[in-house]
Amino acid sequence: MPLWLVSSNLILGAIYLSCVDGVKVHIEVRDYRSEDWPFLEDIILHAENFGEGFVNYEKLRTDVFLKNPEYGTTLVAYDTESGKIVGFIAIQFEWMALVICSIITHHKHLRHGVGRAMIEKVKEIGRSHPIADIIRVDTGDFMEYAQQFYRSCGFEQAAYVPHYMSWNNHQMIFVQRLQRQ
Numbered sequence: 696m697p698l699w700l701v702s703s704n705l706i707l708g709a710i711y712l713s714c715v716d717g718v719k720v721h722i723e724v725r726d727y728r729s730e731d732w733p734f735l736e737d738i739i740l741h742a743e744n745f746g747e748g749f750v751n752y753e754k755l756r757t758d759v760f761l762k763n764p765e766y767g768t769t770l771v772a773y774d775t776e777s778g779k780i781v782g783f784i785a786i787q788f789e790w791m792a793l794v795i796c797s798i799i800t801h802h803k804h805l806r807h808g809v810g811r812a813m814i815e816k817v818k819e820i821g822r823s824h825p826i827a828d829i830i831r832v833d834t835g836d837f838m839e840y841a842q843q844f845y846r847s848c849g850f851e852q853a854a855y856v857p858h859y860m861s862w863n864n865h866q867m868i869f870v871q872r873l874q875r876q
């Protein structure tokens with residue numbers, strides 16, 4: 696495992712406060728473990744614009760990242776009181792860029808800051824990466840909620856790419872520059 700990745704794992708564990716039904720909960724973000732998979736599968740199956748067709752592909756990627764941490768990593772957000780996993784994010788390490796492959800918050804925990812907490816963790820990882828300069832993510836041009844989410848987390852739109860994943864799919868690419876430590 697690259698040294699910079701070892702050190703980024705050491706800083707996983709910051710606590711983020713979120714408010715659910717007026718009750719404050721603590722959210723932490725940690726590395727994914729293979730026994731987490733059933734919870735991720737459940738999250739994927741219930742997520743808007745995801746569902747059954749995505750399960751095998753997401754599983755394949757989490758397995759590849761577990762075996763090859765230099766390619767990428769999967770992180771999970773969990774409630775420190777209950778231990779319940781409330782979201783996950785997968786990032787790939789590309790040349791000078793961290794690319795967000797997937798981000799999903801559990802459908803019962805939307806709009807409680809879980810997504811933002813996971814993005815903040817990716818920023819921390821990026822800041823300690825030896826050469827990464829940007830975080831990049833793309834989303835469907837019809838997914839306005841996701842575009843608003845990325846903008847609210849500090850991303851700006853870099854491009855609109857017609858026919859990106861299939862002939863009828865058009866993606867918007869968002870980037871944000873990493874602030875070096």
Ligand SMILES: CC(C)(COP(=O)(O)OP(=O)(O)OC[C@H]1O[C@@H](n2cnc3c(N)ncnc32)[C@H](O)[C@@H]1OP(=O)(O)O)[C@@H](O)C(=O)NCCC(=O)NCCS
Nearest residue numbers: 743798799800805806807808809810811834840843844847
């Ligand atoms: C996109 C997603 C990950 C956001 O996760 P989340 O945990 O609900 O996001 P947060 O609570 O951290 O939201 C942070 C901010 O993003 C913006 N935001 C989040 N969801 C939004 C929505 N549905 N509509 C408008 N703005 C939204 C808001 O500014 C929000 O702050 P606020 O709640 O104080 O107003 C979540 O909607 C999700 O899992 N969607 C299904 C899967 C998906 O589409 N993933 C993205 C694929 S590209």
